Amino acid sequence: MIKNNKIKTEEVHLTGLDGEDLGIVQTSEALAIAKENKVDLVCTSMLSNPPPCTLIASGKAKQEKQKANKKARKPKVKEIRLTPVIEEHDLETKIRRAEQILQSGDSVYLVVKGNESGKSKEMLESLLQELSHLGTKKTGVQTSGKQTAVQVDPVE
Template identity: 50%
Template sequence: MALIMNEKIKASEVELLDLEGNLIGELPTQKALQLAKEQQADLVCVNMMKSPPQCQLIARGKAKAQIKKADDNTPKKEKEIRLTPAIEQHDYDTKLKQCEKLLASGHPVSLVIKLSGKQGQIAKELLQQLIQDLKPYGTPASGIQLSGKQAAVTIMPK
């Protein structure tokens, strides 16, 4: 998430909130910056959608720490690993290592096998084997989903 603060705020006027979040009012940006320096704080834009943009005084250095903490708490995006039912051992090992790395870094992994014909049972067995091999890294979110064109399972990191 981009942080717009201090001199990077280009608006000529801002709606200013003090250190506690109380509304001060609309001020020219230069005056708001001067007020921030006097209070040893940063002027941080908290709402770009308003006109004029809403900015708040935040204790110096705290804004970046809050953003970093918020980014750390956001859930990681699910990654999809595609396989085929007729996979060779070397390819299986490569996909397995890829899944292990993703799960170790906190990403959920969606294992998807594209089906053609009557490969449903082979695909299900392959997914069960992958789930078994990935047990130290994560657990399945639900059972194996078997539809007409694909078999899939999502594994959540431990």
């Protein structure tokens, strides 16, 4: 995103504060309009000729860029390990941690290690019930070897 005096073209296709089309104007004139209204002149794409530019309230351009970057980031998958024989308090702590991860927009991979696959599956099903308001299971409950696992993605 190129702002204000860093725009080096002769003329730009200008869009006003309320989205109205102001047409093709000289860059110096567009900068004067931006300065007069105490806003920023932001170039949205340098690929076309003349490049499209928009008048945006100061600081709002930076917020929009940060918001776009946040949406574009790939969600991480964070693993939480459990055992089939776990204290009630420890289980509650793990659930709170999983809720925090889901609220931040990342996925949770719940893994129960141990030989008791029946009990492990029941534990994961109950965890899925508790986390259902924040996330949905991406995969089914999978058992492989001595571990049972499920991935929970945040609700959009």
